[in-house]
Amino acid sequence: MIKAILFDLDNTLLPMDEEKFTKGYFGLLAKKLLPFGYESETLISTVWAGTKAMIKNDGTKTNEQVFWEVFEKQYGEKSIKDKKIFDEFYEKDFPQTKIYCQENPHAKDIIELVKSKNIKVILSSNPVFPKVAMLTRLSYVGLRESDFEYITSYENSCYCKPNPKYFEEILQKNNLKPDEVVFFGNSQQEDIIPASSCGIKAYLVDKNPLSYDVMKDVINSLKI
16 A cells, blocks of 8 residues: 655756756855855865765764764854855745756646645655755745655755665655655666665656656556
8 A cells, every 4th residue: 555655856856957957056155155255166065075975974963964064174163153144045045046947837736646645745855955945946846845745855864865774764754664655766876776775666757748647657556
């Protein structure tokens, strides 16, 4: 019996050019932080270092804690005091990244189909961003926090993809067993292999419109 469906975000529900998105995101962040004494090159390299640290997280701390420990090591207490500036960036400036993403009229229909079957909907996007950034990107395809039972973010996660423990943590926090879950993701290495290693039935999809027909067929065939 399927009780929940997990969805990746980038290039699963949200079509995007990841290279342009990343470049644009860093450009906006550097512009925001430069007046506060954060030189662009060092800032970006520190963000990458923090991201890599989150990906290697062993579960003893949240990804948020791991990320800011890297920043504090580079910038000292200044970074902790300035965290509010970063928070403001994600609330006010980060939404400009929408120009690097595409519309997806199918995303809302897919989520509504799952909800109509009284199945939990979980957003399992790699939790290297704060929750506000996750919600902003969801808004690009007409989705909201209320469309999901659970959303992984760097505040509530202690692992990242491709670590299988990322998926195990989702199961544990939502009181689910692997055979009660289906997962849709666009990356063989980041999504399908680690999810499958946990016993989760995982389907490889991409931003091709035909993939959404595949999703609907799978969802409609589930035993609930």
